[in-house]
Amino acid sequence: MLRVDNSEAIPVEFSPELVAKFDDIVSRYPEGKQKSALLPILHLVQAEFGWVSAPAMDKVADYLHIQDIEVYEVATFYSMYFMRPQGKYMLEVCRTGPCCLVGAEKIMDHIEQKLGVKEGDVTPDGLFSWRGVECLAACGYGPVLQISPEYTFYEKLTNESVDQLISDLKAKASN
Amino acid sequence: MARKLLLEHINVPGINTFDVYRSKGGYAAVEKALKTMSSDDVVEEVKKSGLRGRGGAGFPTGMKWSFLAKPEGVARYLVCNADESEPGTFKDRYLMTYLPHLLIEGMIVASYALGAKTSYIYVRGEMMPQIRILERAIAEAKNKGFLGKNILGSGYDLELYVQPGGGAYICGEETALLESLEGKRGNPRIKPPFPAIAGLYGCPTVVNNVESIAAVVPIINEGGEEYAKVGIGRSTGTKLISAGGNVKNPGVYEIDLGLPVEDFLYSEEYCGGIANGKRLKAVVAGGSSVPILPANLFMKTITGEPRLMSYESLAEGGFVSGTMMGSGGFIAFDEDQCIVRNTWNFARFYHHESCGQCSPCREGTGWMEKVLHRLEYGHGKMSDIDLLVDVSKKIEGNTICPLGDAAAWPVASAIRHFRDEFEWHVTNGAEAVKRNYGIAHYADPLPKVETV
Numbered sequence: 001m002l003r004v005d006n007s008e009a010i011p012v013e014f015s016p017e018l019v020a021k022f023d024d025i026v027s028r029y030p031e032g033k034q035k036s037a038l039l040p041i042l043h044l045v046q047a048e049f050g051w052v053s054a055p056a057m058d059k060v061a062d063y064l065h066i067q068d069i070e071v072y073e074v075a076t077f078y079s080m081y082f083m084r085p086q087g088k089y090m091l092e093v094c095r096t097g098p099c100c101l102v103g104a105e106k107i108m109d110h111i112e113q114k115l116g117v118k119e120g121d122v123t124p125d126g127l128f129s130w131r132g133v134e135c136l137a138a139c140g141y142g143p144v145l146q147i148s149p150e151y152t153f154y155e156k157l158t159n160e161s162v163d164q165l166i167s168d169l170k171a172k173a174s175n
Numbered sequence: 176m177a178r179k180l181l182l183e184h185i186n187v188p189g190i191n192t193f194d195v196y197r198s199k200g201g202y203a204a205v206e207k208a209l210k211t212m213s214s215d216d217v218v219e220e221v222k223k224s225g226l227r228g229r230g231g232a233g234f235p236t237g238m239k240w241s242f243l244a245k246p247e248g249v250a251r252y253l254v255c256n257a258d259e260s261e262p263g264t265f266k267d268r269y270l271m272t273y274l275p276h277l278l279i280e281g282m283i284v285a286s287y288a289l290g291a292k293t294s295y296i297y298v299r300g301e302m303m304p305q306i307r308i309l310e311r312a313i314a315e316a317k318n319k320g321f322l323g324k325n326i327l328g329s330g331y332d333l334e335l336y337v338q339p340g341g342g343a344y345i346c347g348e349e350t351a352l353l354e355s356l357e358g359k360r361g362n363p364r365i366k367p368p369f370p371a372i373a374g375l376y377g378c379p380t381v382v383n384n385v386e387s388i389a390a391v392v393p394i395i396n397e398g399g400e401e402y403a404k405v406g407i408g409r410s411t412g413t414k415l416i417s418a419g420g421n422v423k424n425p426g427v428y429e430i431d432l433g434l435p436v437e438d439f440l441y442s443e444e445y446c447g448g449i450a451n452g453k454r455l456k457a458v459v460a461g462g463s464s465v466p467i468l469p470a471n472l473f474m475k476t477i478t479g480e481p482r483l484m485s486y487e488s489l490a491e492g493g494f495v496s497g498t499m500m501g502s503g504g505f506i507a508f509d510e511d512q513c514i515v516r517n518t519w520n521f522a523r524f525y526h527h528e529s530c531g532q533c534s535p536c537r538e539g540t541g542w543m544e545k546v547l548h549r550l551e552y553g554h555g556k557m558s559d560i561d562l563l564v565d566v567s568k569k570i571e572g573n574t575i576c577p578l579g580d581a582a583a584w585p586v587a588s589a590i591r592h593f594r595d596e597f598e599w600h601v602t603n604g605a606e607a608v609k610r611n612y613g614i615a616h617y618a619d620p621l622p623k624v625e626t627v
Contacts, residue, residue: 028295028334028336033376035357035358035359036338036356036357037358038358039300039338039341039358040338040339042341043300043339043341064358070358070359073360074358074359074360077530078340078341078342078343079341079342080300080301080342081341095520096521096524097263097463097520097521098263100517100520101506101508101517133301133342134260134344134527134528135260135262135344135463135524137259137260137265137268137299137301137302138265139262139264139265139419139420139425139504140265140417140418140419140427141265146301151302151303151304
């Protein structure tokens with residue numbers, strides 16, 4: 001079973017601007033090897049729509065002239081692609097060893113309490129979701145988190161810096 | 176203070192731009208290689224340098240290059256492995272963030288040496304800011320005539336592209352990386368054929384780590400023999416070490432290989448000792464997959480020799496009393512850390528990151544995670560400890576790629592060196608969820624302990 005939420009899977013349209021970006025990526029590979037563009041294209045789709053829906057994957061398959069399943073198997077293999085809608089800002093906290101040595105677990109507890117939703121859930125206003133992720137390769141600066149879709153990076157987190165970050169994002173969203 | 180071969184100009188403002196990098200002698204290696212050397216000359220210099228792959232395996236880079244098949248009329252590829260995700264390692268992130276042009280310069284020289292006309296830098300997807308930095312730097316270099324057609328009038332053409340990954344530790348394994356670059360799941364391939372014969376799109380391919388590629392620049396500038404004078408024995412040159420965990424000054428340091436571990440850990444120039452005046456309990460010296468060592472065995476080998484930061488010295492004693500250089504991800508654990516909890520955490524990581532292709536790894540990593548969770552939360556049985564050893568032995572060596580070994584080693588070594596702590600978790604289950612075991616006998620005698 002594909003771990004896909006189809007409840008909001010309305011048909012998607014790719015704008016000409018988005019398709020132009022796809023074309024640029026495809027031009028990086030030899031003739032006939034356009035499937036190499038799949039991962040970068042899925043990132044663009046997620047940045048555009050907030051997640052990777054089944055209809056979007058079908059359209060990507062059409063665009064790359066590959067089978068639908070070739071897109072599904074890739075999208076579900078890699079951890080960065082969201083198979084269901086997320087908050088506008090997804091806070092991803094590193095939960096691996098070195099970050100835990102310097103307090104990552106406490107930061108995750110604090111985020112859960114602050115946002116009032118469990119890992120993987122979306123806040124009622126649709127603004128935030130959060131999850132623990134595996135090593136983000138910033139072990140000397142922990143605890144760390146990143147925020148998709150831009151993947152901006154925040155280091156040496158404290159409860160206070162997390163509170164500040166969340167209120168900044170709220171202010172940004174209401175502007 | 177040792178000379179820096181890679182990070183010499185890292186603090187120069189604007190060094191991430193082409194002009195400043197160039198004004199500090201940047202791209203001299205490209206000029207030297209393309210104008211005065213044949214591609215075979217470049218390979219020869221890298222061979223002479225003794226450079227060993229900086230991604231973890233430590234295979235000689237020059238030798239890897241010389242294995243590249245060169246059939247007529249078939250494209251060859253160089254792919255840079257920037258899928259840095261080994262817990263404890265963050266040196267490639269640092270290099271790409273602050274010295275993007277050093278990597279690009281190395282890519283041009285290495286591509287020229289291998290006869291590649293198209294090269295890719297495969298960066299882990301989470302490093303979107305670094306991807307943007309590299310793309311901007313590549314555009315600058317192209318604009319200045321260092322990439323594209325007929326570079327510096329030499330007749331050599333090269334296109335360089337950045338490829339984002341999708342978030343998968345396994346893609347740091349070179350054949351999984353190539354699968355991913357072809358737009359597939361990151362399932363490692365069975366070797367042989369090696370990528371040097373059939374790699375990207377079935378063509379001869381070399382995959383090198385970011386730091387290995389960057390090291391080609393000083394090798395060409397100074398000459399392979401000069402580079403080989405730095406370091407000790409077969410560990411030549413400098414190495415970037417990512418220091419994290421409970422050290423006082425975490426960060427990325429460039430060291431001459433052969434530096435005593437005591438200097439690295441305790442001198443103010445590097446780690447500055449353990450944070451908050453605590454004592455050292457254990458060290459993971461080369462990224463999460465290498466065996467963990469208690470403080471006493473880390474500082475000195477079993478024969479009482481002071482250990483050095485070199486491939487050979489860290490491996491002294493094999494897996495009984497030694498460890499590995501790995502990728503240079505240095506994690507220090509202070510006296511308050513729980514070895515069982517950390518081992519569980521690493522086991523969870525490997526379970527999450529197993530690609531699922533080989534059953535020993537797919538099933539075994541899950542088993543180890545569950546059993547370790549049980550031990551950590553005070554529900555373990557004494558037989559669980561040997562069960563873990565048994566599972567780890569059944570994974571090790573029985574998988575297509577080294578992820579199985581990488582998952583097995585931390586568990587096996589933690590039990591080998593810290594068995595009493597595991598047993599204490601069983602006999603004192605209720606207490607184990609409330610407090611840590613502490614430092615115990617294996618960390619004694621500790622050098623340079625300051626009491627507070």
